Amino acid sequence: MAWHGGTLAGFDLETTGTDPGRSRIVTAAVVEVSGGVVTDRRGWLADPGVPIPEGASAIHGISTERAVAEGRPAAEVADEVAEALVGLWRRGAVVVAYNAAFDLTLLAAELERYGLPSLADRLGGAETGPVADPLTIDRAVDRYRRGKRTLEAVCEVYGVVLDGAHDASADALAAVEVARAIAARHPRVAALAPEHLHERQIGWYATWAADFQAYLRRQGTPDAVIDGTWPLRPLAAA
Numbered sequence: 216m217a218w219h220g221g222t223l224a225g226f227d228l229e230t231t232g233t234d235p236g237r238s239r240i241v242t243a244a245v246v247e248v249s250g251g252v253v254t255d256r257r258g259w260l261a262d263p264g265v266p267i268p269e270g271a272s273a274i275h276g277i278s279t280e281r282a283v284a285e286g287r288p289a290a291e292v293a294d295e296v297a298e299a300l301v302g303l304w305r306r307g308a309v310v311v312a313y314n315a316a317f318d319l320t321l322l323a324a325e326l327e328r329y330g331l332p333s334l335a336d337r338l339g340g341a342e343t344g345p346v347a348d349p350l351t352i353d354r355a356v357d358r359y360r361r362g363k364r365t366l367e368a369v370c371e372v373y374g375v376v377l378d379g380a381h382d383a384s385a386d387a388l389a390a391v392e393v394a395r396a397i398a399a400r401h402p403r404v405a406a407l408a409p410e411h412l413h414e415r416q417i418g419w420y421a422t423w424a425a426d427f428q429a430y431l432r433r434q435g436t437p438d439a440v441i442d443g444t445w446p447l448r449p450l451a452a453a
Contacts (some may be wrong), residue, residue, distance in 0.1 A: 219398035222308040225387030235321040239263035244383035262286035264376040290329035315348040345409040351356035355419040420445035
């Protein structure tokens with residue numbers, strides 16, 4: 216069976232900001248899909264322990280007051296999300312995350328912040344994965360397409376319905392559906408074994424990062440640096 220017909224688990228975080236090394240988890244979701252059918256949904260609301268900026272609240276709809284009143288301790292949420300992902304990998308599932316380098320790096324930073332075992336520790340030292348990142352795959356298979364590469368925009372390209380953008384559960388499910396649609400449209404992606412798809416994305420992401428860094432430097436930002444590490448950036452450089 217091709218990877219996109221097996222068990223896929225969409226993973227998404229909504230956060231306090233855009234820096235994965237410093238931002239905190241506000242909401243998280245893991246949505247399991249098997250054969251195109253949703254078989255499990257898990258969601259978390261965290262008290263991030265810091266104020267949620269108004270700009271972030273405007274995007275995902277969670278205020279500081281609500282997070283404090285209804286959210287669970289951030290350390291507990293990070294630990295449970297990590298355990299959920301590790302459990303899926305142990306079962307042979309592919310974790311699907313749109314812009315995985317952000318979400319997985321932010322989760323790794325949270326685990327380190329609270330002195331919790333890392334993903335690698337939980338996997339017995341094994342490499343984190345396999346991961347499918349529809350953003351990274353789409354950039355590789357349709358490199359010269361014009362327009363935005365946001366989840367909403369890519370959903371439109373592949374005919375995926377996104378109900379409730381920036382809701383972690385909706386975004387996680389949409390990421391899975393986009394991954395499935397990309398594989399259906401591009402047989403060379405569908406034909407890869409999950410571990411080989413993971414390896415290809417490491418190279419694809421590094422190529423994109425180098426190209427984007429060169430572009431920024433040509434546009435007048437000579438010191439621009441785009442980290443090309445995927446799916447987990449070094450925390451010191453995050």
